[in-house]
Amino acid sequence: MTAIATLGSHCSLQVLKGAKDEGLKTILVCEKKREKLYKRFPFIDDMIIVDSFKEILEQKCQSSLEEKNAVLIPHGTLIAQMSSEEIESIKTPMFGNKWILRWESDREMKEKLMVEAKLPIPKPVPTPADISKMVIVKRQGAAGGKGYFLAATEKEYHEKRNQLISEGVISKDETLYIQEYAAGVLAYLQFFYSPLNEELEFFGVDQRHESDIEGLARIPSEQQLKSNKVPSFNVIGNSPLVLRESLLENVYDMGDSFVDAAKRLVTPGMNGPFCIEGVYDENARFTSFEFSARIVAGTNIYMNGSPYYSLLFNEQMSMGKRIAREVKNAEKSNQLDKVTT
Known part of the structure; x- marks a missing residue:
């Protein structure tokens, strides 16, 4: 029988509880630092302990999931911590369409x-020089809102961007996306x-x-x-x-x-x-x-x-x-x- 697997973050408790309610085996890929938390929940049948979620890309982890006949449920943490190329390289069957995650x-x-x-959709703003009203500036991927900021002028855009770079919230090489604020x-x-x-x-x-x-x-x-x-x-x-x-x-x-x-x-x-x-x-x-x-x-x-x-x-x-x-x-x-x- 198929087992349901996911990363220990984001909505993993809901995913695995739902799988257990449906009579399926449950597998949590769990970072060592969170093992104590997830051991509290009885509906988790099996844990694959890793130092980093990136280990799911390794053959050892994927072989373990294959042996357990697992389907991997993707969520925001997978997208936030891995590139599209890395996600697409995962051999474990992934629920849904892993190719559309690149589009997200x-x-x-x-x-x-x-x-x-x-x-x-709000009007996209091609460059900071094109800012003429309130805009929201966003990072790529699933950042959970971290590093987003508002700006009403080009000057304000550069001031806030530089401040976030100095604070280590975003990197100076990041490509930011600007759209009118709705x-x-x-x-x-x-x-x-x-x-x-x-x-x-x-x-x-x-x-x-x-x-x-x-x-x-x-x-x-x-x-x-x-x-x-x-x-x-x-x-x-x-x-x-x-x-x-x-x-x-x-x-x-x-x-x-x-x-x-x-x-x-x-x-x-x-x-x-x-x-x-x-x-x-x-x-x-x-x-x-x-x-x-x-x-x-x-x-x-x-x-x-x-x-x-x-x-x-x-x-x-x-x-x-x-x-x-x-x-x-x-x-x-x-x-x-x-x-x-």
């Missing part, structure tokens, strides 16, 4: 896929696409809490201006959100368009969990500034199921459990190759 990690490719999907209510739309059923499922919505940009709102403006620190967008946690029902049709339309675009641009397409991330403005219009082509940590708030999944399943269904259910159904029907790459 590269800002230009990400923008191309979002345009292909006809998602409403204001509104943050909404991270979580989906699951099943290639077995050829159906899109809307899983839920979360909001992300970023430190210390959120805390600035509680400080008088004159004190904010005196601060010498570049505010951080580092994600600390997540909270649930339920949308007005009238918005759901557009949510499904965006999800369908994204799945269709992914099929055209990066075979076999957007299989499994993904997230379209953005804001709703005062007219309830959505602007999407990101996508994540795998499970997102915001699904952790729905370990007992989301309001939207309660409409689709007459049982508690986390995203981790939904992934395991797909793997189990694929194995039963001899279609594991349809849900892994």
